[in-house]
Amino acid sequence: MAALVSLIASTPEPDRLVAASARLCYSPGSACDLARDVTGEEAVRLLKHLRRSGHLSPFEHASFVFAVDGISRACSHQMVRHRIASFSQQSQRYVRAEKPEFVVPHTVGEVPEALSCFRETLEKAYEAYGKLVALGIPQEDSRYLLPNACETHLVVTMNARELLHFFSLRLCKRAQWEIREVARQMLLLAREKAPFLFATAGPSCVTDGTCGEARPCGSPYADMEDLLAGH
Amino acid sequence: MAALVSLIASTPEPDRLVAASARLCYSPGSACDLARDVTGEEAVRLLKHLRRSGHLSPFEHASFVFAVDGISRACSHQMVRHRIASFSQQSQRYVRAEKPEFVVPHTVGEVPEALSCFRETLEKAYEAYGKLVALGIPQEDSRYLLPNACETHLVVTMNARELLHFFSLRLCKRAQWEIREVARQMLLLAREKAPFLFATAGPSCVTDGTCGEARPCGSPYADMEDLLAGH
Amino acid sequence: MAALVSLIASTPEPDRLVAASARLCYSPGSACDLARDVTGEEAVRLLKHLRRSGHLSPFEHASFVFAVDGISRACSHQMVRHRIASFSQQSQRYVRAEKPEFVVPHTVGEVPEALSCFRETLEKAYEAYGKLVALGIPQEDSRYLLPNACETHLVVTMNARELLHFFSLRLCKRAQWEIREVARQMLLLAREKAPFLFATAGPSCVTDGTCGEARPCGSPYADMEDLLAGH
Amino acid sequence: MAALVSLIASTPEPDRLVAASARLCYSPGSACDLARDVTGEEAVRLLKHLRRSGHLSPFEHASFVFAVDGISRACSHQMVRHRIASFSQQSQRYVRAEKPEFVVPHTVGEVPEALSCFRETLEKAYEAYGKLVALGIPQEDSRYLLPNACETHLVVTMNARELLHFFSLRLCKRAQWEIREVARQMLLLAREKAPFLFATAGPSCVTDGTCGEARPCGSPYADMEDLLAGH
Numbered sequence: 001m002a003a004l005v006s007l008i009a010s011t012p013e014p015d016r017l018v019a020a021s022a023r024l025c026y027s028p029g030s031a032c033d034l035a036r037d038v039t040g041e042e043a044v045r046l047l048k049h050l051r052r053s054g055h056l057s058p059f060e061h062a063s064f065v066f067a068v069d070g071i072s073r074a075c076s077h078q079m080v081r082h083r084i085a086s087f088s089q090q091s092q093r094y095v096r097a098e099k100p101e102f103v104v105p106h107t108v109g110e111v112p113e114a115l116s117c118f119r120e121t122l123e124k125a126y127e128a129y130g131k132l133v134a135l136g137i138p139q140e141d142s143r144y145l146l147p148n149a150c151e152t153h154l155v156v157t158m159n160a161r162e163l164l165h166f167f168s169l170r171l172c173k174r175a176q177w178e179i180r181e182v183a184r185q186m187l188l189l190a191r192e193k194a195p196f197l198f199a200t201a202g203p204s205c206v207t208d209g210t211c212g213e214a215r216p217c218g219s220p221y222a223d224m225e226d227l228l229a230g231h
Numbered sequence: 232m233a234a235l236v237s238l239i240a241s242t243p244e245p246d247r248l249v250a251a252s253a254r255l256c257y258s259p260g261s262a263c264d265l266a267r268d269v270t271g272e273e274a275v276r277l278l279k280h281l282r283r284s285g286h287l288s289p290f291e292h293a294s295f296v297f298a299v300d301g302i303s304r305a306c307s308h309q310m311v312r313h314r315i316a317s318f319s320q321q322s323q324r325y326v327r328a329e330k331p332e333f334v335v336p337h338t339v340g341e342v343p344e345a346l347s348c349f350r351e352t353l354e355k356a357y358e359a360y361g362k363l364v365a366l367g368i369p370q371e372d373s374r375y376l377l378p379n380a381c382e383t384h385l386v387v388t389m390n391a392r393e394l395l396h397f398f399s400l401r402l403c404k405r406a407q408w409e410i411r412e413v414a415r416q417m418l419l420l421a422r423e424k425a426p427f428l429f430a431t432a433g434p435s436c437v438t439d440g441t442c443g444e445a446r447p448c449g450s451p452y453a454d455m456e457d458l459l460a461g462h
Numbered sequence: 463m464a465a466l467v468s469l470i471a472s473t474p475e476p477d478r479l480v481a482a483s484a485r486l487c488y489s490p491g492s493a494c495d496l497a498r499d500v501t502g503e504e505a506v507r508l509l510k511h512l513r514r515s516g517h518l519s520p521f522e523h524a525s526f527v528f529a530v531d532g533i534s535r536a537c538s539h540q541m542v543r544h545r546i547a548s549f550s551q552q553s554q555r556y557v558r559a560e561k562p563e564f565v566v567p568h569t570v571g572e573v574p575e576a577l578s579c580f581r582e583t584l585e586k587a588y589e590a591y592g593k594l595v596a597l598g599i600p601q602e603d604s605r606y607l608l609p610n611a612c613e614t615h616l617v618v619t620m621n622a623r624e625l626l627h628f629f630s631l632r633l634c635k636r637a638q639w640e641i642r643e644v645a646r647q648m649l650l651l652a653r654e655k656a657p658f659l660f661a662t663a664g665p666s667c668v669t670d671g672t673c674g675e676a677r678p679c680g681s682p683y684a685d686m687e688d689l690l691a692g693h
Numbered sequence: 694m695a696a697l698v699s700l701i702a703s704t705p706e707p708d709r710l711v712a713a714s715a716r717l718c719y720s721p722g723s724a725c726d727l728a729r730d731v732t733g734e735e736a737v738r739l740l741k742h743l744r745r746s747g748h749l750s751p752f753e754h755a756s757f758v759f760a761v762d763g764i765s766r767a768c769s770h771q772m773v774r775h776r777i778a779s780f781s782q783q784s785q786r787y788v789r790a791e792k793p794e795f796v797v798p799h800t801v802g803e804v805p806e807a808l809s810c811f812r813e814t815l816e817k818a819y820e821a822y823g824k825l826v827a828l829g830i831p832q833e834d835s836r837y838l839l840p841n842a843c844e845t846h847l848v849v850t851m852n853a854r855e856l857l858h859f860f861s862l863r864l865c866k867r868a869q870w871e872i873r874e875v876a877r878q879m880l881l882l883a884r885e886k887a888p889f890l891f892a893t894a895g896p897s898c899v900t901d902g903t904c905g906e907a908r909p910c911g912s913p914y915a916d917m918e919d920l921l922a923g924h
Contacts, residue, residue, distance in 0.1 A: 004261075004263070006262075006263040006266075008248070008251075008262075008263065008266040008267075009242050009243055009244070009248050009292070010242070011240050011241070011242060011294065011296065012240055012243065013240070017239070017240050017296065020239075020386075021296075021319040021386040022319060024319050024320070024321055024384060024385070024386055025319055025320065025321060025322050025325065026322065026325045026326065027321075027326065028321075028326050028327075028329065029384075030235075030298070030300040030301075030384055031237075031239075031298035031299060031300050031321075031384040031385060031386050032235070032237040032239065032298040032300055034298075035237075035239040035298050035386070036239075049907060052905070052907065053905060053906060053907040054905050057317065057318070057319065058319050058386075060317035060388060061240070061296050061317055061319070061386060061388045063242065063294045063388075063390075065242065065248065065292050067261070067262035067263040067265075067266050068262060069261040069262050069263055070261075072606060073539070073610070074554075074605065074606060076539075077535070077538075077539050077542070080539070080542055080543055081542055081549070083545035083546075084545075086288065086291035086292055086390065087288070087543070088252040088253060088255050088256055088288065088289050088292070089255070089256065090255055090256060090258075090259075090262075091256050091257065092536075092610075093638065094256065094257045095257065095258065095259050096259075098259065102606075103606065104606075105599075105603035105606055107599050107600055107603045108594065108599055108603055108604075108606070111597055111598070111599065113597060114593075114594050114597045114599050117590050117593055117594065118590070118594065118606070118607060120590075121586060121587055121590040121607050122607070124583060124586060125583055125587060125609065128579050128580070128582075128583040131576075131579055132570065132576050132579065132580065135573055135575060135576045136573070137567075137569050137570055137573065137576050138569055140638055141567035141569045141570055142570075143536065143610055144534060144536055144564075144565065144566075144567055144570070144580075144609060144610045144611035145580065145583050145584070145609055145610070145611065146609060146610050147587065147606060147607055147608060147609055147610075148535070148554075148605055148606045148607070148608050148609075148610075149606035149607065153255060153260075153261055153262040154255070154262060155251075155252040155255055155262050155266070155292060157291060157292045157294075157390075159294075159317065159388075176555065176602055212745070212746060212747050213746060214742060214745065214746040280676060283674070283676065284674060284675060284676040285674050303837060304770070304841070305785075305836065305837055307770075308766070308769075308770050308773070311770070311773055311774055312773055312780070314776035314777075315776075318774070323767075323841075324869065333837075334837065335837075336830075336834035336837055338830050338831055338834045339825065339830055339834055339835075339837070342828055342829070342830065344828060345824075345825050345828045345830050348821050348824055348825065349821070349825065349837075349838060351821075352817060352818055352821040352838050353838070355814060355817060356814055356818060356840065359810050359811070359813075359814040362807075362810055363801065363807050363810065363811065366804055366806060366807045367804070368798075368800050368801055368804065368807050369800055371869055372798035372800045372801055373801075374767065374841055375765060375767060375795075375796065375797075375798055375801070375811075375840060375841045375842035376811065376814055376815070376840055376841070376842065377840060377841050378818065378837060378838055378839060378840055378841075379766070379785075379836055379837045379838070379839050379840075379841075380837035380838065407786065407833055443514070443515055443516050444515060445511060445514065445515040466723075466725070468724075468725040468728075470710070470713075470724075470725065470728040470729075471704050471705055471706070471710050471754070472704070473702050473703070473704060473756065473758065474702055474705065475702070479701070479702050479758065482701075482848075483758075483781040483848040484781060486781050486782070486783055486846060486847070486848055487781055487782065487783060487784050487787065488784065488787045488788065489783075489788065490783075490788050490789075490791065491846075492697075492760070492762040492763075492846055493699075493701075493760035493761060493762050493783075493846040493847060493848050494697070494699040494701065494760040494762055496760075497699075497701040497760050497848070498701075519779065519780075519781065520781050522779035522850060523702070523758050523779055523781070523848060523850045525704065525756045525850075525852075527704065527710065527714075527754050529723070529724035529725040529727075529728050530724060531723040531724050531725055532723075548750065548753035548754055548852065549750070550714040550715060550717050550718055550750065550751050550754070551717070551718065552717055552718060552720075552721075552724075553718050553719065556718065556719045557719065557720065557721050558721075560721065615717060615722075615723055615724040616717070616724060617713075617714040617717055617724050617728070617754060619753060619754045619756075619852075621756075621779065621850075
């Protein structure tokens with residue numbers, strides 16, 4: 001299958017919450033009253049200001065919980081490198097790989113000879129895995145045969161500040177296609193809940209019109225629409 | 232005034248969310264389906280198991296946002312030492328201390344001579360602060376005169392795992408009375424939303440019947456009721 | 463090959479540094495003088511006290527940098543789940559797997575039929591990987607064929623507090639054998655530099671004589687010697 | 694007194710260590726060999742590349758431990774807001790304020806009327822503190838009278854990546870003068886040990902020739918020399 005991301009939970013009213021928290025830093029009054037009283041208009045104005053000036057700590061109060069299905073272990077290994085985040089991942093030590101479920105890269109799918117070699121190799125790997133388990137090798141050791149392509153499932157929680165950081169790195173065209181697609185789906189879902197927190201997001205070609213990559217991709221995104229469309 | 236904590240936002244259905252995320256680690260199936268399908272009964276059983284075995288990472292998916300009003304800067308200095316947390320605090324650089332607002336420790340309030348000395352000293356400090364501001368000294372420098380007792384306001388976000396850690400340290404009777412009271416109110420509010428995540432919480436005298444303090448308090452809590460009552 | 467850990471750098475005099483930092487919390491005087499003047503004897507006494515009372519934040523000032531060679535990607539995926547740590551890992555996107563280098567679990571090595579199946583499957587996987595690369599499939603996608611057994615190399619930095627946490631989880635006999643062996647070598651190396659910081663370390667059967675596992679291993683370590691010997 | 698920072702420990706050969714760790718990501722070979730074999734010239738070239746492209750995670754392997762003396766509690770409250778750092782701070786709960794030791798802002802020192810008001814108020818605060826302690830009020834509560842100006846002492850550890858982040862925020866002219874001076878001394882000390890890691894550092898006016906502040910200071914630094922001179 002292909003990566004499929006769902007938003008399974010999030011802090012209610014994230015735009016307003018972040019704006020109210022930011023307002024507290026600069027205003028007299030109680031934290032509780034400020035949180036209650038911020039209007040939608042004020043929130044929008046404040047969030048624009050925060051993003052422009054890079055004052056992102058209030059963004060941390062809003063958090064988003066995603067279910068990520070159908071990604072490879074290659075991709076999950078990249079995801080768990082983000083340390084300001086929380087992960088629950090299906091364990092290969094405890095959950096048996098009953099049948100071959102793996103991710104096929106587009107580049108492989110487009111070359112018939114590569115695709116048949118890919119499929120054949122993976123089917124043999126799963127078969128050998130099954131054989132080792134049948135021979136009494138513990139699941140946790142039999143899995144050493146399983147490929148990076150092997151599908152995994154995880155729940156990941158990030159706050160809005162870390163999400164912006166994640167999007168800046170992982171939506172860049174120099175990131176691998178699989179995590180880029182996961183990031184794109186996460187951004188689409190987060191924007192529905194928090195249109196102003198994520199009004200702009202992504203690599204610096206989108207947010208600042210610049211590029212810091214040592215080896216630029218050569219085809220930067222034109223704008224947010226372009227990025228969200230997954231071109 | 233005295234510390235007043237409000238819960239201004241939290242991840243919806245925290246008990247179920249944490250249980251569903253934990254279930255994913257050990258079960259076949261998609262993350263999205265598991266999140267949808269966990270029953271209340273299963274959740275309760277799973278959460279008990281997680282807490283008993285110290286497998287607390289799934290607790291991180293649930294996060295809680297509190298407004299904390301009427302605490303001293305002595306107390307806020309202790310709170311911001313917790314690093315797996317997010318804070319927005321009213322800034323003394325930007326918000327003028329218009330009138331004396333400060334916290335009076337109980338121990339001071341109970342000794343008339345101490346109380347009158349305390350009040351008088353603080354009123355003079357605020358007066359001098361106003362004088363410096365009037366003389367053109369920047370607010371951020373005039374505030375060097377303001378006392379630890381000075382009231383502050385903040386928004387703090389922690390996930391359920393960090394909250395359990397916070398409660399274990401800050402509800403201990405060896406912690407200072409002010410942060411203990413903040414922690415107690417936070418626990419009461421969090422338990423309303425997530426009765427199973429916080430079924431037990433607090434220092435080890437409550438959770439394990441043991442004490443690791445070098446200098447024990449001598450009057451450990453009898454049980455959760457005792458702790459929640461603020462004795 | 464098998465896991466081979468080297469200590470490539472560490473904070474000088476970690477025992478004394480941690481003790482001096484702890485002393486500052488409770489003593490008058492300047493931080494600089496306290497750091498200079500702590501004696502070896504005082505340091506030992508202080509470190510014992512800190513460990514017994516669980517006051518571990520001063521342990522964070524001492525940090526240790528390890529080179530970890532010859533571990534599987536299954537093991538590295540577990541290692542990078544530790545978030546209070548820094549990692550630099552050889553990238554399969556950029557470094558070509560020139561020849562089959564993989565980790566063979568003991569359980570597999572002991573069953574001839576399993577071992578030959580294991581070797582054969584992996585050699586085919588590497589062969590197929592080479593074929594895909596030759597067909598023009600990008601290295602980052604060809605690697606989807608590579609197995610969890612594939613060797614990787616990394617540099618990992620942790621402070622002494624996180625190391626103690628790492629050792630408590632990863633030296634438990636319920637942890638997988640490969641990360642247990644990595645942890646054991648790390649502990650041996652760290653103890654050489656900081657005998658008092660790591661005087662005791664490991665799972666709770668060693669440090670407290672208790673076990674919190676839901677399914678205990680049934681053969682807890684007798685003591686530190688037993689643990690360090692890798693039994 | 695005024696802020697006085699000392700470097701009391703650091704990872705040996707930080708430039709080479711970071712370069713070697715970065716090289717591992719892109720090179721075949723063992724982590725241990727790469728760490729041993731990197732030449733000075735290679736290191737310089739690699740570090741330039743890493744900084745230019747924002748690939749800063751290898752900078753985390755080098756860590757620096759500072760003693761910070763003679764700063765106000767206003768300043769320490771700002772410092773401990775940095776969460777990717779470790780702190781040991783002299784506790785006002787346990788260490789009695791024997792005599793008035795406080796920080797005088799320059800702006801106050803330059804206005805005689807302000808200065809005499811400042812001194813007088815603080816001396817009275819310390820006097821009242823002593824009186825409360827004498828009346829039997831616990832030290833931890835008596836200290837509610839002590840001012841933000843009160844001197845404190847701490848040990849702080851940060852890795853090179855967090856230091857660069859710290860310098861970008863706290864050397865900006867919009868930061869308060871006291872933490873700016875602490876940051877400047879920290880940078881001078883870190884540069885001595887790691888000239889290439891910290892070849893450039895500071896706010897974006899120095900590192901990129903740009904400014905993101907909502908209300909710019911109007912007098913950006915000319916260059917690193919200007920910044921290091923403390924103008």
